[in-house]
Amino acid sequence: MTHIASSSLPASSASSASSNPAPLPVLFVSHGSPMFALEAGDTGPALTHWGQDLRARYPQLRGVVIMSPHWMARGVRVMGNPQPETWHDFGGFPPQLYTLQYPAPGAPALAQEVLGALQQVGIAAEADVRRPLDHGAWVPLMHLFPQADVPVVQVALPVGADAHAVYALGQALQSLRAQGVLIIGSGSMTHNLREFFGGQQQAADYVVEFSHWVEMQLQAGQIDTLLDWQQRAPHALRAHPTDEHFLPLYFALGAGGAGAKPHYLSREVMYGMLAMDAFALHND
Numbered sequence: 001m002t003h004i005a006s007s008s009l010p011a012s013s014a015s016s017a018s019s020n021p022a023p024l025p026v027l028f029v030s031h032g033s034p035m036f037a038l039e040a041g042d043t044g045p046a047l048t049h050w051g052q053d054l055r056a057r058y059p060q061l062r063g064v065v066i067m068s069p070h071w072m073a074r075g076v077r078v079m080g081n082p083q084p085e086t087w088h089d090f091g092g093f094p095p096q097l098y099t100l101q102y103p104a105p106g107a108p109a110l111a112q113e114v115l116g117a118l119q120q121v122g123i124a125a126e127a128d129v130r131r132p133l134d135h136g137a138w139v140p141l142m143h144l145f146p147q148a149d150v151p152v153v154q155v156a157l158p159v160g161a162d163a164h165a166v167y168a169l170g171q172a173l174q175s176l177r178a179q180g181v182l183i184i185g186s187g188s189m190t191h192n193l194r195e196f197f198g199g200q201q202q203a204a205d206y207v208v209e210f211s212h213w214v215e216m217q218l219q220a221g222q223i224d225t226l227l228d229w230q231q232r233a234p235h236a237l238r239a240h241p242t243d244e245h246f247l248p249l250y251f252a253l254g255a256g257g258a259g260a261k262p263h264y265l266s267r268e269v270m271y272g273m274l275a276m277d278a279f280a281l282h283n284d
Helices: 043-057 095-099 108-120 135-144 163-172 174-179 193-198 205-220 223-227 248-256
Strands: 026-030 063-073 076-079 125-128 152-158 181-187 261-266 278-282
Touching: 026 135, 026 248, 043 135, 043 261, 043 278, 063 076, 063 108, 063 135, 063 248, 076 108, 108 125, 108 152, 108 163, 108 174, 135 152, 135 181, 152 163, 152 248, 163 174, 163 223, 163 248, 174 181, 174 248, 181 248, 205 223, 205 261, 223 248, 248 278
Parallel strands: 026 181, 063 152, 063 181, 076 125
Antiparallel strands: 026 278, 076 152, 261 278
């Protein structure tokens, strides 16, 4: 099953020529399998088109702050590496995948801004100057900004954090959007790897139902309901036997702020069980 919505930005979200440019939108992207780097489906081109549109409408773009479930740390950590390596943090895939590089620069100064914003609201955080880019970051960024010329800072997903804690991390960084920073939560709308090798091509019913439930809550602005997703969402445990690939959604929601509405780029399902939903959050 594939359904792709228009991936262009709403006309009203373009930045103006005034001294107070509009805040950048926030992005949630499902990065799926590492093979997404080679098998782009419909989601990869949708991200590329959206990235091109974003750069045209927001020339003040100066960096990306991204959370991926493939960096989990004790406490809050922020990547301060000036030139992060492309980490192939997976095994058993075709050799071509291991030759891919995403040489985007880091942004130590932006990392310090992230640390400052977190500390300002009482969230203790530390810099990690040696952290590479894991595939939860560089794979979607290869599609979004294929030139690898936008500086990138990763924020770790704290071990043991729940949806409320991750939402608070995003909230703390919300002001960076008005300063030329694109905030991204990179996870997966559904992520049951026990079913990954089942060979099913058609989207499983539970995948569609879970993804649709999330979209309906987003459209209605039901953040409290979304924060209680494990009790309220249909098929929650089957969609996410563990929660780390869903939690970056809350990083994006927190950065989006009150009243943010989703604009879907993709609703594709790969391998029958990986919902590749990607959407931007806008406040207008």
